[in-house]
Amino acid sequence: MAAQCALETEPTTAFTRDSHPLERGRIPCVSDKLIAVDAPADIPVEHRDTPIGHLFEYHNLGRALVAVEHPELLIGMCMDNRKTLLMPENFAFKLRTSGANMRHNEFRVAYAIAVGGVRHMALIAHTNCGMVGLTHKMNAFTRGMVDAAGWDETQAREYFFQYAPFFEIEDEVEFVKLEAQRLRTRYPKVSITPLLYKIEDNRLYLVREDLTNS
Numbered sequence: 001m002a003a004q005c006a007l008e009t010e011p012t013t014a015f016t017r018d019s020h021p022l023e024r025g026r027i028p029c030v031s032d033k034l035i036a037v038d039a040p041a042d043i044p045v046e047h048r049d050t051p052i053g054h055l056f057e058y059h060n061l062g063r064a065l066v067a068v069e070h071p072e073l074l075i076g077m078c079m080d081n082r083k084t085l086l087m088p089e090n091f092a093f094k095l096r097t098s099g100a101n102m103r104h105n106e107f108r109v110a111y112a113i114a115v116g117g118v119r120h121m122a123l124i125a126h127t128n129c130g131m132v133g134l135t136h137k138m139n140a141f142t143r144g145m146v147d148a149a150g151w152d153e154t155q156a157r158e159y160f161f162q163y164a165p166f167f168e169i170e171d172e173v174e175f176v177k178l179e180a181q182r183l184r185t186r187y188p189k190v191s192i193t194p195l196l197y198k199i200e201d202n203r204l205y206l207v208r209e210d211l212t213n214s
């Protein structure tokens, strides 16, 4: 990643404002799918001083974790055990589901907005998600349910076939982009931002979107 970024020659205008003197001249790490946030100036202007910007400051940039009074953010992320977000007490509501798929959590999303008062949502995919290529894991699932849960093999197999299609993901980043778009149409007054958590470095990345329709 670092080597790729070193080859970038033109920073996008979103990163050129208010650079700290020490950061002037540095080139933000940008790929065609992701935007890395390794310094305050890397946070795109539209996310600065917003709950999304604050999340990057806490998790990626080492901002002090001082408890906040009211939750600012709703976080939808995968139930995977390898991810821990650095944020202060009370900063966010968190919904953890397989693959950050919110389709079966609509009421909880609505509740966090309507009663919890959040106006920003981070939808966080992660690398190496178990929901990618799920249908290839039928044998492991069936074996596990027989051995660990005491199910009958046929019952386990049928259960897998019934539910796996609802949860399978082809590509983590593409999925979370589409899920963010879907949620925007459902909650048009809420700001919804797709992110990626890289298991490899435990850092958050912005998912690059084509914003020409905004």
Ligand SMILES: [Zn+2]
Residues within 6 Å of the ligand: 078, 079, 080, 098, 099, 100, 126, 128, 129, 130, 131
């Ligand atoms: Zn996952």
